[in-house]
Amino acid sequence: MLPKRGTIRLPFKKWNSTVAINYNISNADLRLSAEQSSLNASLKKSIKANVTLQNVLKDRNKSKILTLEPLVSEHKLGLSSERHLTRLSALLHAQEYITILVEITLQSKLDEDYGQKIFTQNILTHMEFSSFIQGLLNSSDLANKLTQVAPPGTHGAEMIFNLYKIYLGAIGPGPLSPLQLHDLNQLIHFFIKSSQLRKAQMVLDKILDSYQNQLPCDVTSAVHYLQLRCGALPRSWPVNTETGIKFRSPKSRKSHVSSNYKAFDKSFVQEFLHQLNNPANHWSHRSSTTLESAVIYSLGFMGQVSMIEDLILKKWGISLDTTTKIQSTKATVGPTSEILISILTSLARNNQMASALQLIDLFITKYPEVELNKMFWRRLFQHSTGLWNPKKDPRGQLSSGCWEVMQQWHETRGRQLHIDIILLEERYVVLRMTNNYKEAIKVFPQCLSQLYEKNDLTAKEIGLVQKYAKLILKNLAASGNYHNALQFIKEWSPNNELEISFRSYFDEHRERYLNRNKKKLEASQQKQKAFDDEEEDGMLLGRLW
Structure with missing residues (x-):
């Protein structure tokens, strides 16, 4: 078990080198350590709070030269221990990511070849550029910060896309290193979150081109491929015209839905699923919760309900067909909430909510240790509200049944039913439409208290x-x-x-x-x-x- 944070050295045998990377348990963290940042604490005071292109234009020739102890990775990469920090390096140590972005953006406008000079003129090292991208994209309230520094009439994502083009100029053509692959996936993640799917597609194209139009053996890249090419992005799913299903409540859902969202590669999912289930294939050892969820979302978007049911049967030994002979499965524990959400959402899209609820019951029965988190219950009520038909269910029994299941699950485990504003908003919609004030009264002692x-x-x-x-x-x-x-x-x-x-x-x-x-x-x-x-x-x- 890896500690939550530390430094590991990944040997790349082909290059006979070792790169030290700071990491945390949830995501590779390439930001500079706290010790290095503290050495430049005084530098922060000298940096202006409001960063604009005009400010950088005035100060672009000013630089602060500091000498620091080298990183472990710098020793391994053969960098001099006497290396002096450039202006951008100093800003990076001060974690002034927006300032660096503005500086790089301005310099790229003044010099078309600026990207190529970043590494050749030692403006930033490879590790420093990656640290900058990691720190920038993980900055709190990034969208608002980008809006403040972006030129008038320009979306903040355009500055990040310009940064991507500068990055391409810096790394040049040829195959990607593991570090560069990580950086590009970080950019894809940002563009997906910002609903800039076309830009995310362009970054994905770069990755595929670098691997001769083949998907690299990398989980994050595979997830992004499924999201951008195979329909595994439920928040962008258009409303199902046959069922009228919406996947977020009108008040909580943002304008991510696009009628242009499509699955471009419909043959990949089945082939990829076969590789995941083949013990002799390298992908079978790289499977993860996020990857399995993406596969299920893709199948749901394409209407392949039978393949979802077959996947559930083979991995967890659960089937709605009582006549099906259950074979021994490789799974010793139940699925996570993330996977159950993908099953629920995919079946709901195909108007199979009843089957989804039955499967959830079977999972809870067979795997009582299954942890159903807040997001699972939220999605359950969002889908039940989206599927609710006042004519077929005038008393709102579907929503009431979901509430009883949630309450019972918490009671049997001796847990308190924690308040969730979004979930209770969904519950209220049905209670108001059915004028069910008696069920509304129960919410106060059970949750609102x-x-x-x-x-x-x-x-x-x-x-x-x-x-x-x-x-x-x-x-x-x-x-x-x-x-x-x-x-x-x-x-x-x-x-x-x-x-x-x-x-x-x-x-x-x-x-x-x-x-x-x-x-x-x-x-x-x-x-x-x-x-x-x-x-x-x-x-x-x-x-x-």
Whole structure:
């Protein structure tokens, strides 16, 4: 088991060299260590907070020369221990990634061959350039920072794409090193997150060209290929016109959906799946949760439900067909939440939600240690809401059933049902449409009660409580249940301000209820009076005759 962070040396036998790479458990981390950064803490103070192209233009000739102890990797790469830091190197040690981006962007505009000079003129080393890309793309609030420094009318992603072109000029033609392959995959990941799929495709093309139009034996590259060429990107799936399924709620989903998203390579997935299942193939030893999920998403996008079911049967020994003979499987533990989400999403896209829920039940039964995280439950409710048909399910039993399963799963494991705003928003949609205030009341002791332990509630949390409370109070007022409404307000008002608001809301609807009943009573009395008058007139006329 690797520690969470450290330094490893990867021997590349073909080159008879060793490169030291800082890493963490979730992703290769090529940023400079904290010790090296602290040596230049004073440098940060001299760097302007607001970085613009104009500022860099004024200061581009200024440089700070510092001498530091060399990195281990620099020794191994044969770099001089007396190496002086250039301006960009100094900025890198200060972790001023946006400043470096602006500087490189400006220099590339002034000199078309600037990219080629980065390594030849020792402006940055290979490791430093990779550290810069890693640090930049992992910067917090990167989209906003890019917007602030990008030229007017230019998308922030354009600056990153320009950086990609500069990087190509720096590394030149020829095969990619493992470090360069990692850098390009980082750029692909950024463009996918930014919904710039065309740019991501272009970077992927570069990778494939470098490997003679073959997919490198690299998990991240394979995942990106499946996402960009085989449909394994569910957030970009267009709405299924046959089922009308949306894969995010309208309020939580961003504008990632595009009708142009297609699977360009429909033959690759089946062949690749065969390689993953072949013990003699090198891919069988490189399989991962993310890679398996991407394969399932691809099959779901292409409508290959039978292949998904076959994959589940062979790997985990689970089938909806009770007559199927279960063979021994290689899996000793159940799937992760990530894989279960991919199964759920893929089957939901093909209008197989009932089958998906049955499979989830079978997984939980056979593998009770399966960990279902918050994201799994969120996706479950998003899909159940997207598939809900008020005509076929007027009482919202699908959503209620999902809630019961979630509650039972937590209870059997002695866990608290943690609040999730997005999930509860999805649940509220069905409760409101079905006017099911009784189920809404249950949400307070089961989940929303956690909010009352907090001193300050966020605007979203207050808004959620108000939605549920108003649904309940409106129905209690309509039923004339005055006592239960007051008890609910007293027990479940997070603060005095909301208690006054809830009481006012209830009184308003109770007044409407009383006025409505009064009008109904008056109308009924008038109708009865008219009927009695008519009867009396009839009796008088009868006597006259």
